Amino acid sequence: SQQGEEDPQALSIQEGENATMNCSYKTSINNLQWYRQNSGRGLVHLILIRSNEREKHSGRLRVTLDTSKKSSSLLITASRAADTASYFCATDANDRGSTLGRLYFGRGTQLTVWP
Amino acid sequence: DTGVSQDPRHKITKRGQNVTFRCDPISEHNRLYWYRQTLGQGPEFLTYFQNEAQLEKSRLLSDRFSAERPKGSFSTLEIQRTEQGDSAMYLCASSPGSGNEQFFGPGTRLTVL
Numbered sequence: 001s002q003q004g005e006e007d008p009q010a011l012s013i014q015e016g017e018n019a020t021m022n023c024s025y026k027t028s029i030n031n032l033q034w035y036r037q038n039s040g041r042g043l044v045h046l047i048l049i050r051s052n053e054r055e056k057h058s059g060r061l062r063v064t065l066d067t068s069k070k071s072s073s074l075l076i077t078a079s080r081a082a083d084t085a086s087y088f089c090a091t092d093a094n095d096r097g098s099t100l101g102r103l104y105f106g107r108g109t110q111l112t113v114w115p
Numbered sequence: 116d117t118g119v120s121q122d123p124r125h126k127i128t129k130r131g132q133n134v135t136f137r138c139d140p141i142s143e144h145n146r147l148y149w150y151r152q153t154l155g156q157g158p159e160f161l162t163y164f165q166n167e168a169q170l171e172k173s174r175l176l177s178d179r180f181s182a183e184r185p186k187g188s189f190s191t192l193e194i195q196r197t198e199q200g201d202s203a204m205y206l207c208a209s210s211p212g213s214g215n216e217q218f219f220g221p222g223t224r225l226t227v228l
Binding site: 004030031033035040041042043044045048088090092101102103104105106107108 | 119121146148155156157158159160163170171204206208213214215216217218219220221222224
Protein backbone atom coordinates (compact mmCIF):
# COMPACT_ATOMS: atom_id res chain seq x y z
CA SER A 1 0.00 0.00 0.00
CA GLN A 2 1.42 3.35 -1.02
CA GLN A 3 2.20 5.78 1.74
CA GLY A 4 3.80 8.90 0.37
CA GLU A 5 1.80 11.35 -1.65
CA GLU A 6 3.53 14.10 -3.60
CA ASP A 7 2.11 17.50 -4.30
CA PRO A 8 1.77 19.01 -6.82
CA GLN A 9 1.36 16.25 -9.41
CA ALA A 10 2.91 18.51 -12.01
CA LEU A 11 5.05 21.65 -11.78
CA SER A 12 6.19 23.85 -14.64
CA ILE A 13 8.76 26.63 -14.09
CA GLN A 14 11.37 28.71 -15.90
CA GLU A 15 15.10 28.08 -15.62
CA GLY A 16 16.56 29.89 -12.66
CA GLU A 17 13.42 29.64 -10.56
CA ASN A 18 13.16 27.48 -7.48
CA ALA A 19 11.03 24.35 -7.46
CA THR A 20 9.34 23.07 -4.33
CA MET A 21 7.71 19.66 -4.08
CA ASN A 22 5.93 18.31 -1.06
CA CYS A 23 5.34 14.83 0.28
CA SER A 24 2.88 13.76 2.94
CA TYR A 25 2.72 10.40 4.64
CA LYS A 26 0.52 8.72 7.21
CA THR A 27 2.52 6.80 9.81
CA SER A 28 5.78 6.96 11.71
CA ILE A 29 8.87 6.36 9.63
CA ASN A 30 12.56 5.73 10.16
CA ASN A 31 13.60 7.65 7.10
CA LEU A 32 12.29 9.34 4.00
CA GLN A 33 14.06 9.42 0.69
CA TRP A 34 13.73 11.44 -2.50
CA TYR A 35 14.41 9.96 -5.91
CA ARG A 36 14.50 11.37 -9.39
CA GLN A 37 13.49 9.57 -12.58
CA ASN A 38 14.07 10.73 -16.11
CA SER A 39 11.47 9.54 -18.59
CA GLY A 40 11.72 5.81 -19.18
CA ARG A 41 14.77 5.39 -16.98
CA GLY A 42 15.61 3.97 -13.57
CA LEU A 43 15.48 5.97 -10.36
CA VAL A 44 18.38 7.98 -9.04
CA HIS A 45 18.69 8.49 -5.29
CA LEU A 46 18.88 12.16 -4.33
CA ILE A 47 18.81 12.38 -0.57
CA LEU A 48 17.85 10.43 2.56
CA ILE A 49 16.65 12.17 5.69
CA ARG A 50 16.22 10.28 8.95
CA SER A 51 13.35 10.80 11.35
CA ASN A 52 15.58 12.61 13.85
CA GLU A 53 16.77 15.10 11.24
CA ARG A 54 14.90 18.23 10.22
CA GLU A 55 16.85 19.47 7.23
CA LYS A 56 19.51 18.23 4.82
CA HIS A 57 21.33 19.85 1.95
CA SER A 58 23.02 18.42 -1.09
CA GLY A 59 24.22 20.86 -3.71
CA ARG A 60 21.16 22.70 -5.02
CA LEU A 61 18.81 20.41 -3.10
CA ARG A 62 17.31 21.12 0.29
CA VAL A 63 15.06 18.61 2.02
CA THR A 64 13.05 19.25 5.14
CA LEU A 65 11.20 16.78 7.32
CA ASP A 66 8.45 17.63 9.78
CA THR A 67 7.52 14.45 11.62
CA SER A 68 4.77 16.20 13.58
CA LYS A 69 3.01 17.08 10.34
CA LYS A 70 4.17 13.90 8.61
CA SER A 71 5.44 15.87 5.67
CA SER A 72 8.61 16.55 3.74
CA SER A 73 9.59 19.05 1.09
CA LEU A 74 12.21 19.00 -1.63
CA LEU A 75 13.52 22.36 -2.82
CA ILE A 76 15.59 22.63 -5.97
CA THR A 77 17.20 26.04 -6.21
CA ALA A 78 18.21 27.81 -9.42
CA SER A 79 16.57 25.12 -11.54
CA ARG A 80 17.96 24.06 -14.90
CA ALA A 81 16.33 22.47 -17.93
CA ALA A 82 18.26 19.30 -17.05
CA ASP A 83 16.27 19.08 -13.79
CA THR A 84 13.20 18.13 -15.83
CA ALA A 85 12.15 14.73 -14.46
CA SER A 86 9.73 13.01 -12.12
CA TYR A 87 10.52 13.27 -8.43
CA PHE A 88 9.35 10.66 -5.94
CA CYS A 89 9.37 10.52 -2.20
CA ALA A 90 9.68 7.11 -0.60
CA THR A 91 9.17 6.04 2.97
CA ASP A 92 10.33 2.91 4.71
CA ALA A 93 6.95 2.27 6.32
CA ASN A 94 3.54 1.51 4.88
CA ASP A 95 0.30 3.17 5.93
CA ARG A 96 -0.03 0.68 8.77
CA GLY A 97 3.38 1.61 10.17
CA SER A 98 5.07 -1.63 9.18
CA THR A 99 8.76 -1.22 8.35
CA LEU A 100 10.27 -4.09 6.44
CA GLY A 101 13.15 -2.49 4.60
CA ARG A 102 11.33 -2.04 1.34
CA LEU A 103 10.32 1.39 0.09
CA TYR A 104 6.86 2.80 -0.44
CA PHE A 105 6.65 5.35 -3.22
CA GLY A 106 4.13 8.03 -4.05
CA ARG A 107 2.95 8.80 -7.56
CA GLY A 108 5.54 11.52 -8.02
CA THR A 109 5.71 15.13 -9.14
CA GLN A 110 6.48 15.76 -12.80
CA LEU A 111 8.77 18.79 -12.94
CA THR A 112 9.27 20.62 -16.22
CA VAL A 113 11.87 23.37 -16.37
CA TRP A 114 11.65 25.57 -19.44
CA PRO A 115 14.84 27.13 -20.81
CA ASP B 116 30.48 0.57 -14.30
CA THR B 117 29.77 -0.76 -10.82
CA GLY B 118 26.08 0.16 -10.66
CA VAL B 119 23.05 -2.10 -10.82
CA SER B 120 22.52 -3.61 -14.25
CA GLN B 121 19.44 -5.22 -15.74
CA ASP B 122 19.00 -7.32 -18.81
CA PRO B 123 17.26 -7.05 -21.18
CA ARG B 124 16.37 -3.37 -21.27
CA HIS B 125 13.32 -4.01 -23.41
CA LYS B 126 11.24 -7.12 -23.98
CA ILE B 127 8.27 -7.53 -26.29
CA THR B 128 6.39 -10.77 -26.00
CA LYS B 129 3.09 -12.31 -26.94
CA ARG B 130 0.44 -13.09 -24.37
CA GLY B 131 0.95 -16.53 -22.88
CA GLN B 132 4.72 -16.61 -23.32
CA ASN B 133 7.20 -16.84 -20.45
CA VAL B 134 9.81 -14.16 -19.87
CA THR B 135 12.83 -13.94 -17.59
CA PHE B 136 14.68 -10.84 -16.48
CA ARG B 137 18.07 -10.63 -14.85
CA CYS B 138 19.44 -8.17 -12.30
CA ASP B 139 23.06 -7.81 -11.25
CA PRO B 140 23.28 -5.78 -8.04
CA ILE B 141 26.21 -3.82 -6.71
CA SER B 142 28.57 -6.55 -5.59
CA GLU B 143 28.85 -5.80 -1.88
CA HIS B 144 25.10 -5.23 -1.40
CA ASN B 145 23.30 -8.02 0.41
CA ARG B 146 19.77 -6.75 -0.24
CA LEU B 147 18.13 -6.94 -3.64
CA TYR B 148 14.65 -5.64 -4.46
CA TRP B 149 12.26 -5.97 -7.38
CA TYR B 150 9.66 -3.27 -8.11
CA ARG B 151 7.13 -2.80 -10.87
CA GLN B 152 6.17 0.58 -12.28
CA THR B 153 3.31 1.40 -14.60
CA LEU B 154 2.83 4.65 -16.45
CA GLY B 155 2.12 7.62 -14.21
CA GLN B 156 2.66 5.65 -11.02
CA GLY B 157 5.48 5.25 -8.56
CA PRO B 158 7.30 1.94 -8.24
CA GLU B 159 5.42 -0.80 -6.39
CA PHE B 160 7.26 -3.38 -4.36
CA LEU B 161 7.25 -6.97 -5.61
CA THR B 162 9.80 -8.90 -3.55
CA TYR B 163 13.18 -8.68 -1.90
CA PHE B 164 16.12 -10.86 -0.94
CA GLN B 165 18.68 -10.69 1.78
CA ASN B 166 21.59 -12.64 0.37
CA GLU B 167 19.95 -15.73 -1.16
CA ALA B 168 16.88 -15.72 1.10
CA GLN B 169 13.65 -14.32 -0.28
CA LEU B 170 12.27 -12.50 2.74
CA GLU B 171 9.03 -11.03 1.47
CA LYS B 172 6.69 -11.21 -1.48
CA SER B 173 4.01 -8.67 -2.27
CA ARG B 174 0.45 -9.73 -2.95
CA LEU B 175 1.07 -8.25 -6.40
CA LEU B 176 3.30 -11.22 -7.06
CA SER B 177 0.85 -13.82 -8.32
CA ASP B 178 1.81 -17.47 -8.66
CA ARG B 179 2.84 -16.73 -12.25
CA PHE B 180 5.78 -14.74 -10.90
CA SER B 181 8.87 -16.29 -9.39
CA ALA B 182 12.13 -14.75 -8.33
CA GLU B 183 15.43 -16.32 -7.37
CA ARG B 184 18.79 -15.16 -6.14
CA PRO B 185 21.09 -18.16 -6.23
CA LYS B 186 24.29 -17.73 -4.22
CA GLY B 187 23.16 -14.29 -3.14
CA SER B 188 24.53 -12.61 -6.25
CA PHE B 189 22.44 -11.89 -9.35
CA SER B 190 18.68 -12.36 -9.35
CA THR B 191 16.15 -13.47 -11.93
CA LEU B 192 12.47 -12.63 -12.16
CA GLU B 193 10.36 -14.95 -14.27
CA ILE B 194 6.82 -14.32 -15.41
CA GLN B 195 4.96 -17.33 -16.76
CA ARG B 196 1.98 -17.16 -19.09
CA THR B 197 2.28 -13.41 -19.51
CA GLU B 198 -0.84 -11.27 -19.64
CA GLN B 199 -1.31 -7.80 -21.11
CA GLY B 200 -1.63 -6.44 -17.57
CA ASP B 201 1.96 -7.49 -16.93
CA SER B 202 3.17 -4.74 -19.27
CA ALA B 203 5.24 -2.43 -17.10
CA MET B 204 8.76 -1.36 -16.22
CA TYR B 205 10.42 -3.87 -13.91
CA LEU B 206 13.00 -2.24 -11.69
CA CYS B 207 15.70 -3.87 -9.62
CA ALA B 208 17.48 -2.16 -6.74
CA SER B 209 20.14 -3.13 -4.25
CA SER B 210 21.26 -1.78 -0.90
CA PRO B 211 23.89 -2.64 1.70
CA GLY B 212 21.18 -3.28 4.26
CA SER B 213 17.89 -2.14 5.66
CA GLY B 214 17.31 1.58 6.21
CA ASN B 215 19.73 2.65 3.53
CA GLU B 216 19.36 4.23 0.15
CA GLN B 217 18.54 1.86 -2.65
CA PHE B 218 20.43 1.93 -5.91
CA PHE B 219 18.25 1.28 -8.91
CA GLY B 220 19.05 -0.30 -12.22
CA PRO B 221 17.82 1.12 -15.55
CA GLY B 222 14.82 -1.21 -15.59
CA THR B 223 13.41 -3.72 -18.05
CA ARG B 224 10.42 -2.49 -20.01
CA LEU B 225 8.05 -5.35 -20.76
CA THR B 226 5.38 -5.07 -23.42
CA VAL B 227 2.91 -7.93 -23.71
CA LEU B 228 1.00 -7.94 -26.99
